[in-house]
Amino acid sequence: MRAVTSKQQDVAGSGGTGGAGAARKLNGYVGFSNYPNQQHRRSIKRGFNFTMMVVGESGLGKTTLINTLFESKVYPASDSAGDGSPRGTGAAAAVVPPAGVDITSVSADIVESGVKLRLSVVDAPGFGDAINNDEAWRPILENIESRFDAYLAQENRVNRSKISDNRVNALLYFIKPTGHGLRAIDIEFMKNLHTRVNLVPIIARADTLAPREVELFKAKVLADINYHGIQIFKPVSDQFDDPETVADNRAIAAKIPFAVVGSDRFVDRADGAKVRGRSYPWGVIEVENEDHNDFVALRQMLLRTHTEELRDETDVALYESYRTQKLLALGHVQDGSVFREFNPRARHEEEERLHAAKMHKLETEMAAVFKQKVQEKEDKLKKSEEELHSRHKQMKTVLEKQRRDLEDKRSRLGLPDAVGTAPAASAGTVGVSFVDPAQRNAVSKDKKKNRFF
Amino acid sequence: MTAPEGQDYVGFDTITQQMERKFLKRGFNLNVILVGESGMGKSTLVNSIFTTHLVDSQGRRTAQEVIRKTTEISPVTQTLEENGVRVRLTIIDTPGFGDQCNNEGCWVPVIKYIKDQHAAYLARELKPFRDRIINDTRVHACLYFLNPGSRGLRPLDVEVLKRLTEVTNVIPVIAKSDSMTSDERTLFKRRVKEEMAFHRISTYPYTSDDDDEEDRMLNASIRDLIPFAVVGSEETIDVDGTSVRGRRHGWGVINIFDESHCDFVHLRNFMLRTHLSDLVEVTAQRHYEQFRTSQLRQIKELRDQQSAAAAAGVLPGAVVPQPPTAPLPHQPVAQV
Numbered sequence: 001m002r003a004v005t006s007k008q009q010d011v012a013g014s015g016g017t018g019g020a021g022a023a024r025k026l027n028g029y030v031g032f033s034n035y036p037n038q039q040h041r042r043s044i045k046r047g048f049n050f051t052m053m054v055v056g057e058s059g060l061g062k063t064t065l066i067n068t069l070f071e072s073k074v075y076p077a078s079d080s081a082g083d084g085s086p087r088g089t090g091a092a093a094a095v096v097p098p099a100g101v102d103i104t105s106v107s108a109d110i111v112e113s114g115v116k117l118r119l120s121v122v123d124a125p126g127f128g129d130a131i132n133n134d135e136a137w138r139p140i141l142e143n144i145e146s147r148f149d150a151y152l153a154q155e156n157r158v159n160r161s162k163i164s165d166n167r168v169n170a171l172l173y174f175i176k177p178t179g180h181g182l183r184a185i186d187i188e189f190m191k192n193l194h195t196r197v198n199l200v201p202i203i204a205r206a207d208t209l210a211p212r213e214v215e216l217f218k219a220k221v222l223a224d225i226n227y228h229g230i231q232i233f234k235p236v237s238d239q240f241d242d243p244e245t246v247a248d249n250r251a252i253a254a255k256i257p258f259a260v261v262g263s264d265r266f267v268d269r270a271d272g273a274k275v276r277g278r279s280y281p282w283g284v285i286e287v288e289n290e291d292h293n294d295f296v297a298l299r300q301m302l303l304r305t306h307t308e309e310l311r312d313e314t315d316v317a318l319y320e321s322y323r324t325q326k327l328l329a330l331g332h333v334q335d336g337s338v339f340r341e342f343n344p345r346a347r348h349e350e351e352e353r354l355h356a357a358k359m360h361k362l363e364t365e366m367a368a369v370f371k372q373k374v375q376e377k378e379d380k381l382k383k384s385e386e387e388l389h390s391r392h393k394q395m396k397t398v399l400e401k402q403r404r405d406l407e408d409k410r411s412r413l414g415l416p417d418a419v420g421t422a423p424a425a426s427a428g429t430v431g432v433s434f435v436d437p438a439q440r441n442a443v444s445k446d447k448k449k450n451r452f453f
Numbered sequence: 454m455t456a457p458e459g460q461d462y463v464g465f466d467t468i469t470q471q472m473e474r475k476f477l478k479r480g481f482n483l484n485v486i487l488v489g490e491s492g493m494g495k496s497t498l499v500n501s502i503f504t505t506h507l508v509d510s511q512g513r514r515t516a517q518e519v520i521r522k523t524t525e526i527s528p529v530t531q532t533l534e535e536n537g538v539r540v541r542l543t544i545i546d547t548p549g550f551g552d553q554c555n556n557e558g559c560w561v562p563v564i565k566y567i568k569d570q571h572a573a574y575l576a577r578e579l580k581p582f583r584d585r586i587i588n589d590t591r592v593h594a595c596l597y598f599l600n601p602g603s604r605g606l607r608p609l610d611v612e613v614l615k616r617l618t619e620v621t622n623v624i625p626v627i628a629k630s631d632s633m634t635s636d637e638r639t640l641f642k643r644r645v646k647e648e649m650a651f652h653r654i655s656t657y658p659y660t661s662d663d664d665d666e667e668d669r670m671l672n673a674s675i676r677d678l679i680p681f682a683v684v685g686s687e688e689t690i691d692v693d694g695t696s697v698r699g700r701r702h703g704w705g706v707i708n709i710f711d712e713s714h715c716d717f718v719h720l721r722n723f724m725l726r727t728h729l730s731d732l733v734e735v736t737a738q739r740h741y742e743q744f745r746t747s748q749l750r751q752i753k754e755l756r757d758q759q760s761a762a763a764a765a766g767v768l769p770g771a772v773v774p775q776p777p778t779a780p781l782p783h784q785p786v787a788q789v
Contacts, residue, residue, distance in 0.1 A: 059603035131609045132555040176600075177629075178492020180512030184520045184553045205602060208632035210700055220516070227516035278634055281713045283705020291703050 047116035049165050050307060051147075053197070054121065055140060055189070056174025057128040060204035065172075065262035066121055068276065068287060069299055073264065074108055074121060101126045101139045120166065128185050137189040144168050144196050148322045167319060169310045170233065170302065171197045174204040175257065179213060181220035190230045196318060198233040198310050200302070201225070206259035206293050207278060207285050214259050221257055232256065233313070235306050252301050258294040263287050480532075480539035482589040483729070484570070487544065488563055488617065489598025490551040494628030497685035498596070499544055501698070501709060502721050506687065507531055511548035521549030524562045545592065551609060560613045567592045567620045571744040591741060593732045594657070594724065595621045598628050599680055602637070605644035606652075614654045621740055622657035622732055624724070625680035630715055631700065631707055638682050645680055658728065659735065671727065681720040684709050 054062045063075045107120045122143070127136050147167045154163045171193065175186055182190075190199060201221065203209075209217060225232060234253050237246040267279040269286065277286040285292050302310075487495040496510040508529055513520065528545040545566070550559050570591045577587045595617055599610060606614070617623050625645065630638060649656065656679060658672045686709050689696045697708040709717040724732070 057600075057603075058607075059600060061602070129607055131612060132557050134555045136554075176492065177632075178490070178512070180492040180510075180514075181516065183491075187520075188554050205632040207702070208601070208629050210702055223516040280631070280634055280705065281711075282707045283702065285702070285704045289704075 044115055047118060048307075048311075049118050049120075050311065051120040051122065051166055051168050052302075053124070053140070053144075053168050053171040054174070055124045055127055055171060056202075056204060057176065058125065060174040060176065061262050062123065062172075062174055062204075064264055065202075065204075065260060067264040068262040068295070069302070070108075070110065070119065072108075072110075074106060074119075075123070100130070101136050103139060103143045122168065133185050134188075136185065137192045140189075141193055141196060144171075144193070145322065148196075148319055149326075151319065152323055152326070167314055168197050169307075169314045170200055172200050172202050174202050175221060177203055177205055177209050177217065177259075179209070179217050179220075181217075182224040187224065187228055187230075190225070190232075191228055194231045196322065198313055198318070199231070200233050200298075201257040202298065203257055203259040205261070207261045207280075209259065218257055218259065233310065235301060235309065248305070252297050252305075255294045255297045258298040260295045260298055261285055261287055261293045262295070477537050477539075479586065480541060481733070482541045482543070483594075483733070484528075484543040484545065484590060484592050485594045485596060486547065486563070486567070486592050486621070487596050487598070488547050488550060488560075488613065489596075489628070490600075491548065493598040493600070494685050495546065495596070495598055497687060498626070498628050498683060499685075500687050501685040501717065502724065503533065503542070504698075505533075507542070508544050508546060511546055520552055522553065524548075524550040524559050526562055526566045543590070556609055559609075560616055563613075564616055564620060567595075567617075568744065571620070571741055572748070574741065575745055575748060589733075591736050592621045593736045595623045597623050597625045599625055599645065601627050601630055601633050601641075601682075605641070606648045611648070611652055611654070614649070614656075615652060618654050618656060620744070622735055624657055624720075626720065627680050627682045628685055630682035631684045631702075633682065642678075642680060642682070657732070657735070659739070675719075675723055675728075678716055678719055681716040681723075683717045683720050684715040685717070 054066060056062050066074050102125050103122060104125065105120055105122045107118065110117045110119055124140050127133075127140070130136070144167075151163070151165060151167055154160065173186070173190065175182065190201075193199065203214070203217065203221070206214065234256060235249045236253075237249045241249070261278065263276050263278050265276070265278075266274045267277050267284055269275050269277070269284050275284070275286045276288060277284050287293070287295050290296050485499070487499065489495050491512045496508045499508055500506050511527065525548050526545060527548065528543050530541060530543040533540050533542055547563055550563065553559070574587060574589065574591055577583055597610075597614060597617065600607065614623060614625075627633075627638075627641070633641065658675055660669075660672065664672065684700060684707055686698050686700050686707075688700075689698050690701050690706055692699075692706050692708070697706070698710060699706055699708040699714075701707075707714050709715060712718055
């Protein structure tokens with residue numbers, strides 16, 4: 001345990017990244033490897049949810065395939081030849097044109113080895129059956145997005161203890177086995193839905209294609225998918241898988257898109273055994289024979305190995321991207337600061353730094369303000385000083401003028417100058433009574449001249 | 454002929470030989486149009502029926518090829534010869550039919566083509582100096598390809614069939630029927646016939662009053678089989694030493710000539726061995742005549758209108774239209 005304590009000091013500094021790199025080997029059995037088992041037991045108690053959607057034109061065998069996958073009549077098959085009862089009573093009822101695309105849902109609780117699965121299958125009858133199928137994909141997309149919305153609303157509730165998850169985990173899209181690649185309606189559909197749901201393309205009624213034709217058709221379909229940038233669900237292996245699982249995953253991935261045949265009936269094989277399959281005059285095709293079709297691989301991926309990955313992908317990638325887009329569209333703004341790690345000391349230091357910075361800023365601000373005020377005051381004082389000066393000057397000139405006027409008047413009247421009232425600048429006294437006007441003028445001019453120097 | 458050359462023998466029974474000789478010399482035309490979505494097996498079926506590679510599939514080969522936005526009409530003419538009899542076979546393919554998301558009006562080019570051929574024939578017939586043998590480009594048969602496994606006719610099928618059966622002989626066919634078991638096939642055929650009766654779609658062969666007992670029985674058996682559930686193949690496969698034309702699956706081999714496997718033999722016999730001349734005749738007598746009647750009536754109306762207008766002085770110097778020397782301006786859009 002010493003190792004642990006010595007690391008404690010680093011925890012704050014390294015920000016919680018302790019443990020990156022080679023895992024330490026223990027010297028004895030601790031027991032936390034039992035954790036997955038505890039998880040396992042808890043999830044078994046809780047049970048699983050799995051919602052699957054099937055989309056394709058009528059007559060491609062969707063209903064039969066669902067019934068085959070779950071080995072029970074999840075859907076009551078309408079119009080199978082075995083029933084012998086055509087839909088409706090006669091031709092009049094049979095030719096009602098499909099009024100757009102419906103969305104129907106069937107749920108079943110299935111138990112196997114104590115594991116409870118709440119399976120929901122959503123069907124879209126009427127897809128692609130009309131003459132104008134331009135918007136056939138829209139009701140399906142809206143249904144998927146409304147399930148996301150419902151989950152989002154539940155996530156935002158105050159009390160979140162009970163969240164029911166009915167988001168679509170996988171969408172099986174049925175492709176007609178034309179041999180010529182994808183049709184316009186297929187491409188339209190997939191382009192509009194591949195970012196919202198795990199797309200699992202399926203080649204329906206594969207018993208019409210010979211083995212070589214199947215390969216060619218699969219290649220063409222994949223070429224079309226790549227060309228249009230459509231994302232389909234592919235099982236990937238990560239570093240934790242053992243080589244056997246990796247090989248299995250690769251084998252399954254190589255078969256995508258799966259070419260399947262479904263059957264909810266048992267037929268007799270040539271050697272007398274009863275198998276699930278279809279009986280033709282030229283032979284019997286077995287649903288569970290891997291040489292005959294890819295049904296086994298599809299079931300493996302969907303139910304036995306990649307169920308959790310499908311659910312995870314829905315929750316982590318598809319739902320999250322939908323949520324992000326929706327919230328951004330509603331005007332939320334991302335605040336990046338919430339992502340920094342919580343570290344008390346660093347936070348404290350940071351706060352201090354911020355505080356100090358703030359104080360410093362305040363100080364500089366105040367100094368600047370002070371300086372500014374001082375400057376203002378100085379300017380004001382200077383201005384008033386100048387004003388006073390000029391007023392003083394003005395007053396002086398006025399006074400001088402008055403004095404001169406007085407002097408003039410006096411000299412005109414012939415009175416002697418008032419003593420002491422003459423400004424100091426007079427060079428020649430004006431004490432003589434009878435002054436010659438010319439002289440007087442000259443004197444006054446002198447006086448004037450002298451004064452102004 | 455090897456009839457007793459007695460006094461009472463007139464000899465007009467040699468007319469059949471004379472007609473045969475004429476046919477040998479002249480040969481004849483057969484025009485078949487294939488209507489169906491891409492990937493239904495049209496080209497393969499035609500190549501199987503005539504046991505030679507006559508037409509290439511017009512489907513999309515690479516992802517870069519753009520899906521056609523309209524229905525194109527591509528006729529391919531070849532001359533086939535068998536036992537001295539020559540036939541100028543024209544196969545008209547319709548790539549782009551029913552391939553888009555919105556298929557409204559995808560049948561318009563097809564109907565227009567068929568009517569154009571009738572119009573061309575009528576134009577040549579109406580000429581003052583006309584050829585002794587008019588090259589017959591009228592469509593004698595239309596193979597309409599149904600989707601296997603659908604619950605009967607789709608809305609698109611109903612729309613198109615209603616219009617096609619008015620202008621040509623329509624033979625409904627399921628080309629890739631190797632994905633239907635026998636029970637499913639029977640059920641599907643019954644459903645299709647019910648729906649066609651409901652929509653009053655009448656396909657070839659038609660009932661007519663001057664059929665004799667033998668013809669009637671034959672027609673009834675043919676009508677029973679409609680739509681023909683066939684499988685096409687251009688390859689021959691080795692099965693236990695014998696080479697058969699068929700398809701090899703992992704679970705069995707389909708022999709297209711085996712009647713228990715599919716209706717191919719019936720379709721081929723029906724089209725080529727028993728009803729070939731009937732197809733040509735019915736086209737001439739029923740569809741062409743209907744077209745001709747309606748066209749001439751239209752011309753008459755047009756003429757009446759114009760002469761009335763000219764009489765009223767609205768169109769001074771109106772020219773009464775002469776019998777047209779060019780293909781008539783029939784209005785396909787209004788009528789389809």
